Amino acid sequence: MATEELSKPPSLPPYPQMIMEALDALKQTEGSNKSSISKFMESKYGEMPAGHADLLTTHLTAMKDYGDLLLVKNNYLKPGPDAPLKRGRGSPPKPKEPMLEGTNPDLSTPRGHPKKDPNAPPAPKKLKPPHAGPPSVSQTGRPRGRPRKVNNPQVVQNGVEV
Structure with missing residues (x-):
């Protein structure tokens, strides 16, 4: 049996690197x-690997989303020096207020609700106001x-349950 040597494609650089080289070389x-x-x-x-078109599309989209490339009228280009800064997903961080002089950041107010004072007297019970909704048992006499369902109804002459 003759052994055939399969020709391996040369190792390719990562797609983002190849894309940047292409944009530099094309200079449009x-x-x-x-x-x-x-x-x-x-x-x-x-020779490019199988699925080259899908890989290229995926990497171009990812680079566009991360801000490495700009997409203008179906053309990809590198952002200029005056382009907005790249940032990840999510909303941008809130601007921090400058600390006043003489304040210690470690002694700032803690997050959450303030702790209860263990020496404080207990709070008085709140009285419930009279109910303004539908009438209750005490007003009508019915719950x-x-x-409730009655298992053995007794029928009287007129057909009315007792």
Whole structure:
């Protein structure tokens, strides 16, 4: 049996690095679209792995979301020096107020509810105000809700239960 040597593709650099190289080499002022980036990568690195188009799309989207690239009219370009700062997910942090001179940050008020004073007298009980809702048992003589089910009703002559 003859052993055939399978030709392994040369190890490729990470996709973000290849994308940045492509943008640097193409030097288009309005940016480069996905197909031109892909063509450059194929011409420089030769055979690309299976699923190259999906991998490229995934990495371009991730780099755009992280702020490494800008997407303008379906063209990707590097952000300029005056571009907004990159930040992760979530809302930006609130600006901190400057501490006054002579204050110790360790002695600031703690978070949460203040602790109860163990020496304070107990609070007086609150009286309930008269109920303004539907009438209660004491007012009508009947309990609230549906009446209980009677297992053995006794029928009188008129057909009324007793």
